[in-house]
Amino acid sequence: MELLRFFTAGNVDDGKSTLIGRLLYDSNSISTDIIETLTKQSKTTGGNTDIDLALLTDGLRAEREQGITIDVAYKYFSTAKRKFIIADTPGHIQYTRNMFTGASNADLAIILVDARNGITDQTKRHSIISSILNIPHVLVCVNKMDLVNYSEATFNQIVADYKEFAKPLNLKDISFIPASALAGDNVVTKSEKLNWHKGPALLEFLETVNITDQNENEASRFQVQYVIRPQTEDHHDYRGYAGKVLSGSYKKGDKVLVLPSNIETVIEKIEKDQREIELAEISEPIIIHLKDDVDISRGSTIVPINSLPKTEKELNATLCWMDNAAFIPGQKLLLQQNSYRTKAVVKEVVSKIDIHTFDQLESDGSMKLNDICKVFIKTAEPLSFDSYKRNRNSGAFILINENTNNTVAAGTID
């Protein structure tokens, strides 16, 4: 069975929580005691349906009181065909940071549009973030079709508007589904009222969207997480490099380069779960043994000699600033890319991206919470990376404030 990770974006008014609640409820993923609790809560908050489905995802008490989703909540359900992990993220402008977080691991984005309002600033914002994070699939779900009399013309207009707006975004794969989460139309089952729409209902779409070919063009990348040296009698000279295959594949006998030390060697042996294996593929946790005794430690990258990443101390990236405290020019930061860390400085804020138009605006050098900016970064030690567009695994990083230790920004390398 396959696993699909998707995220939903939209605000309370778009019925996002209701949509997820509907998916969980209609696919029989909710247990009776939770439904009982919800029924009680729905009465106390004065919901107008029997069960307020939104309450399924609005987890924390503060949110229940305010009626907004303040953080990323993860929800799980499965059907006979797939297991799903939903990252449910709030849609408000001040929560761009959370959306970035929820979207970073997703295979698919569901962008909700209220059929009455069409494309809004929020739709644009979510689409632009999906573009920056290079989400493989985008589904535009036109919700609340019941409130526009299930009008095909309204839906078609929204589709046309969206396509026009999305042209410069280079989204990889866009689909559209009309639905009503509240009424249950086209969510789990196809609706008669929307029979003019030929495509599948939302759930069937999620069960069938192709997720098998995402990593075909990525070069092989491996980073050392931890060096295993048992130093016992049985394993006296054992020295293995534990990590996971970030992309591509590795096999015994491969000629490889260790970065940043730049030493060429050969893979002598690959182990997984205490067995020797010939071939290790994407995402597998393995232990690599190298033929030569080389300078290698946590964060070192092992790559095939015929497909090298860039290894440099300077990079251009798109940053989402995530800290409440604004960026201070010259601020010393730590850059972390998977298991590799080096000190870094943002040398220049080149431009600021308007998250409603995708235009690059002139920068005044500042970065505040939720700003998305093009930047130029210098690092203390060389970093081995690929462009994020080519490889999501080796082109992403976070910035950590050395003083507070908070994660202050997330970046994708140009």
Added chain:
Amino acid sequence: MKNKLDYLDQLENEAIYILREVAGQFEKPALLFSGGKDSICLVHLALKAFRPGKFPFPLVHVDTGHNFPEALKYRDDLVTELGEKLIVRKVEDTIKEKKLVDAKGKFPSRNGLQTYTLLDVIEEFEFDACIGGARRDEEKARAKERIFSVRDEFGQWDPKKQRPELWNIYNGKINKGENVRIFPISNWTELDVWNYIKREKIELPSIYFTHERECILTENGQLMNTNEFVQIESSDVVVTKKVRYRTVGDMTCTAAVESEAYTIDDIISELKEAKISERGATRMDDRVSEAAMEDRKKGGYF
């Protein structure tokens, strides 16, 4: 290029990756081990992550004194077999030392009290990271917690100050006095855990499988094990039923469920039919209020 990996492989790979990040990022990590199925899975994953090396952390058990004897025996056998280090600290001792008031009532739960012992053991050994088997599907507050969850000196979780957690990049940097709770199986559901136990042929304490047991049938229909800590009154309905446990918590506050499940396959089919959530079915403590878990976590519970 082979097809997309099976979901259990993906969950396993993610958990091993997280365990290795703990080993790489922290000076003094620990694995919180309860003898329950989730922490047993963590140990199994740690074997895959670190063998032939030793675990880069000890197992730590906060013993409430209300544990099922089957779970304690399982714990001791496992540690002997693996040759890994086990640290046990008892809630009983904390109560004496700190002159705390022990849990009272018909089914006395030391769930709140174990937080004290946990915080003490963290301080005693200066643990900077504690790995736990909590899952996001268990409860709504947990659904919002990060995989690397930073706690302050008092062990408190502040949902509003959580660090953003992106891609598979985990920021475990902390200031002195802080520590991080780490949840490698955050993304697993109860059913995933059972499917994994089946696939990996992991042995479990016997109380997960059906057996005859004397229980008190409570007013809200829960089956509570009779034992030395529970006061049986003449008005109690005491029944002997074929039951099993879905979670292994304290004997005093974990309810049994009626079951005919002799094997893991039986358990999996029962779960697929089950209409009640894991915590709802078995934990008296979470029924106290809707925000019970949120409050306990803010107070340092894991």
